[in-house]
Amino acid sequence: MKLLLKAVTIASAIVATQALAETWTLAPESSHLAYGTIKKDTVGEVNSFTGLSGHVTPDGQVEIQIDLSSVETNIDIRNERMIEHVFRKAGTASLKAKFDMAEVSSLSVGETALVDADAMLSLAGAEVAFDAEMFVARLSDTSVTVSTNDMVFISTEDAAVNTGVDKLMELANLPSITRTVPVTARLIFNMDGEQAAVTSAAPIAVAAVAGDTKAGKKVFRKCSACHKLAENRHSVGPSLHGIFGATAGQAAGFRYSSPLKESGIVWNAETLTTFLSDPRGTIPGNRMQFPGLRNEKDVSNLIAYLQAETPG
Ligand code: HEC
Structure with missing residues (x-):
């Protein structure tokens, strides 16, 4: 009996591992990457990036490209200033992380886990390493969502954008803008290729159906x-x-x-x-x-x- 149970466990582990031994592609329309800023000590605002792309390889290497020109601050002139002064027209930033895929692969549909990720953000020549605890949920056979469990704080000094932030303060005549930026992410990945076609679960979209009021x-x-x-x-x-x-x-x-x-x-x-x-x-x-x-x-x-x- 014990042996049978063990055999079943191993078999299901193999099935689960196979299911994840695939490349996963980021679904940009259902993913969201945002950061917060506080100006004058009191006015909090959320900015986000709409241009995201990326994938996870079978061995758990995550690579996400952030189109910096897609920054959305809800004010066009501010978007332009961010792109020019803070991101220095760098085009894209990349976020690389390594996941323990074994932990993720053991999840069955509907299960969740907290997974540690060692991440590296590269932005306009600067590299910032950080640890993030990520909340992973298996949404279907062919999709997972990965989100930050807490906020991740990135210092503007580490990201080498302090000069740009100084410039923003000067242009907008602000006495202060925070130098540590909380970042949150919700990333949805869909499985690539044949296996996804076979299981053919509908790709998950988060409230992105036509006409979301x-x-x-x-x-x-x-x-x-x-x-x-x-x-x-x-x-x-x-x-x-x-x-x-x-x-x-x-x-x-x-x-x-x-x-x-x-x-x-x-x-x-x-x-x-x-x-x-x-x-x-x-x-x-x-x-x-x-x-x-x-x-x-x-x-x-x-x-x-x-x-x-x-x-x-
Ligand atoms: C900076 C100010 C400004 C912003 C921002 C702006 N608009 Fe306008 N909008 C105007 C002005 C001014 C007119 C009239 C233009 C003209 O007479 O040529 C106008 C005209 C319009 C009209 C035509 C109205 C009519 O009676 O025929 C529509 C529709 C419209 N805007 C929708 C929007 C929407 C939706 C947004 C946001 C996505 C937006 N506008 C953003 C200033 C703005």
Whole structure:
């Protein structure tokens, strides 16, 4: 009996190990990497990177590429300053970590574990080593999620970005910005290749289905400096109350530019998608000082939010 049990244990361990002896690829749309900053001692903000890619090799080597130009601080000019002064136009940063795959491979679907990772962040020539305790959950046969169990703190001095942070303070006229940055991550990996096709579990997406209103509300923060949703509440831009089905440039009491007023566009999900992805290209000469949303998901989530908040 004991022997049989042992045989079963070994057999299932082999099956589990085989399942993980694969390359896993990061699912960027369901992953999230963010860091926090505190300015003037009191104002906390979360910044994140939308451009992530990466994989885990069968022996547990994790390599993640972070597109630094995808930094999202919710203010465009600040994104540009971060890219230029803090990241020094370095393009990508890489995060390498080593995992004990044996621990991960013993997980069956629905099980979780805490796993220690030795990680190394390379950013614009600087290398920062750190340990992180990661929370790993097996979501399905073909997907795992790995997230930070606690915050990981990275010092701006170690990352050699202090000069850039000084520059940000000077440009934004701030008395202080924190020099230690808490980082959190949620990374979802899907198994590559044939085995994944055989088991064919649907790839897990975290609330990234078309039109996520909650995510859209966050995207709207980029608009809310200039647009309100309440009727007739015009500010820098016109109120977006009842925008669906409305003809462009017609809200009473707002002075539009001629190109917008004469565009003849009727606003619906499709025309808004085109316009918000490229406002200047869609209506040349319009006066909306906004470069457009780069991420398609952001656009569809935003539209879902607007539809829920102000149906036409
Ligand atoms: C910096 C201010 C600013 C930001 C940020 C901004 N807009 Fe605008 N928006 C304007 C202005 C100004 C106009 C009117 C432009 C004109 O008359 O040429 C406008 C026009 C529009 C219109 C046309 C309205 C109508 O009545 O036809 C829509 C729709 C719109 N914006 C949506 C958005 C959304 C959604 C966002 C966020 C993703 C956004 N805007 C971000 C200033 C802004």
